[in-house]
Amino acid sequence: MAAQAKQDMLNKVRNQDGFIAALDQSGGSTPKALKLYGLEESAWSNDDEMFNLVHQMRSRIVTSPAFTGERILGAILFEDTLDRQIEGKASSRYLWETKHVVPFLKVDKGLAEEADGVQLMKPIPGLDALLAKANDQGVFGTKMRSVIKQANVEGIRAVVQQQFEVGKQILAAGLVPIIEPEVDIHCPQKSEAEALLKQAILAELDKLDDSQKVMLKLTLPDVDNFYRDCIEHPNVIRVVALSGGYSREEANDMLSRNHGMIASFSRALTEGLSARQSDQDFNQKLDQAVESIFQASRS
Known part of the structure; x- marks a missing residue:
């Protein structure tokens, strides 16, 4: 491009x-x-x-x-x-x-079976070839999704580490990754899971160099403006919200209370x-x- x-x-x-x-x-x-x-x-x-x-x-x-x-x-x-x-x-x-x-x-190949309260991404064979095709077609960035179902420290850390590891491969190909560790809206400890997730994301963001810019796609949080630290992080281009099973009316209402986050x-x-x-x-x-x-x- x-x-x-x-x-x-x-x-x-x-x-x-x-x-x-x-x-x-x-x-x-x-x-x-x-x-x-x-x-x-x-x-x-x-x-x-x-x-x-x-x-x-x-x-x-x-x-x-x-x-x-x-x-x-x-x-x-x-x-x-x-x-x-x-x-x-x-x-x-x-x-x-x-x-x-x-x-x-979208570059992921779906979700693995649940373990440690999360579903990691399945392996993505042929990712480099897919990224090359995306570049040839004038694509700007990618998206890949994992799912968090429980407030499990090890599981959430594994999800975020996997997302950023693949994200760096995408960055190396000249594309911008949208990193999507979705918290299931039915997670019984959703607030706790979101606190663990934010901590893990910020730790990975702080390891990136100045040239490595990513986007984040996150579930609308229980606490308004909870992801402000992520939105303001110098390595984050934009934080976008997934609707995750909420109706449009519910999702819009929650989104409007989270300043700087977009749908x-x-x-x-x-x-x-x-x-x-x-x-x-x-x-x-x-x-x-x-x-x-x-x-x-x-x-």
């Missing part, structure tokens, strides 16, 4: 009001995403047909007049989307060149959208969703 384009993307993500759209549902979560969109499993007979349908859904969202870089800073894509086109352009290039939305790529919502963004809606209704619903998330992210 041209150095100027990368700098323009960095400036946008760092300085502009807005939020990041998470359009990266992958194999395991795709049927659920399609069902919420009004398409039952009877609508497809194999994975190819399923991914064609989800690409149609994502394309409908991205090509909507409601989806522009004025309110949306970036969008996170699944690898299958990266390999496809939107209106005749590679998806990532369509996002930036047509919509002025910064492209990110990176998936299900909360697409809530209320349906395959059966006319384009006018669909675009109107999406516009309302985008505006509400944009306003919550400006607080």
